[in-house]
Amino acid sequence: MSAAHDLLFRTLADPTRRAIFERLCREGEQTVGALTLRSGVSQPAVSKHLGALKQAGLVRDRHEGRQTHYSAQPGALNPLIDWTSQMAGFWQNRLDALDELLQRMDQ
Amino acid sequence: MSAAHDLLFRTLADPTRRAIFERLCREGEQTVGALTLRSGVSQPAVSKHLGALKQAGLVRDRHEGRQTHYSAQPGALNPLIDWTSQMAGFWQNRLDALDELLQRMDQ
DNA sequence: TTAACTCATAACCGCGGGGTTATGGGTAAG
DNA sequence: CTTACCCATAACCCCGCGGTTATGAGTTAA
Numbered sequence: 001m002s003a004a005h006d007l008l009f010r011t012l013a014d015p016t017r018r019a020i021f022e023r024l025c026r027e028g029e030q031t032v033g034a035l036t037l038r039s040g041v042s043q044p045a046v047s048k049h050l051g052a053l054k055q056a057g058l059v060r061d062r063h064e065g066r067q068t069h070y071s072a073q074p075g076a077l078n079p080l081i082d083w084t085s086q087m088a089g090f091w092q093n094r095l096d097a098l099d100e101l102l103q104r105m106d107q
Numbered sequence: 108m109s110a111a112h113d114l115l116f117r118t119l120a121d122p123t124r125r126a127i128f129e130r131l132c133r134e135g136e137q138t139v140g141a142l143t144l145r146s147g148v149s150q151p152a153v154s155k156h157l158g159a160l161k162q163a164g165l166v167r168d169r170h171e172g173r174q175t176h177y178s179a180q181p182g183a184l185n186p187l188i189d190w191t192s193q194m195a196g197f198w199q200n201r202l203d204a205l206d207e208l209l210q211r212m213d214q
Numbered sequence: 215t216t217a218a219c220t221c222a223t224a225a226c227c228g229c230g231g232g233g234t235t236a237t238g239g240g241t242a243a244g
Numbered sequence: 245c246t247t248a249c250c251c252a253t254a255a256c257c258c259c260g261c262g263g264t265t266a267t268g269a270g271t272t273a274a
Contacts, residue, residue, distance in 0.1 A: 006122050013120035015113050025197040047222055066220045066271040074198040077191045084184045087132040091181040094135055173241040173250045
């Protein structure tokens, strides 16, 4: 089954949520407040997105006093990379098979 | 902006639709009827999914008589591959910077 | 202790989208 | 010509989900 892919794709499908993940990848660890500032949505919305990202294994949270720091966990993208390269691989295999077939016909 | 990524992620987020795309990648060109058989949903649903995949550039359609053949266009996955490797790259850069910092502190 | 700040959760709302059935256009078959 | 088949579109339904405001738990500051 592709249950792992499913969660990853669905989590990254939302633009706001993906933008938050991008910021964490580009700029490193951020507090909820900092993420909320340039997110364009309310703080509860950001918290919910962070919860979804965490459930998908894309981010980690670290509690420090009264603020929570989130950081990206890009290793979680590996299933995505595997899936895409696998799809591209199937495609390439069929191209190779076609090449071979054509070469046999030439002989 | 990440408008291209957005369409790709949203299109691949649905399990049924992604399964159709996977079948086209694995088994090559298929008619709508053939795809409908093992899809678990009705024929109109499959047609709508194929329309979405086509709009995202993930599939091509070829009309032959009264049936339509669809085939995967895996080159459309390149933006996805680029995005994921870019995210992983940011992460790696920060790790490298941390390494460098630690080595300077050792001196 | 009281007050202020940060974040998470609850409760609610509106809309987008994936599902269905019904229908029609286009093509092959009788 | 009539019938049967394949697919796309229309019209509709419903549920999930991303957004909001309101509130509370936990922590620092006065």
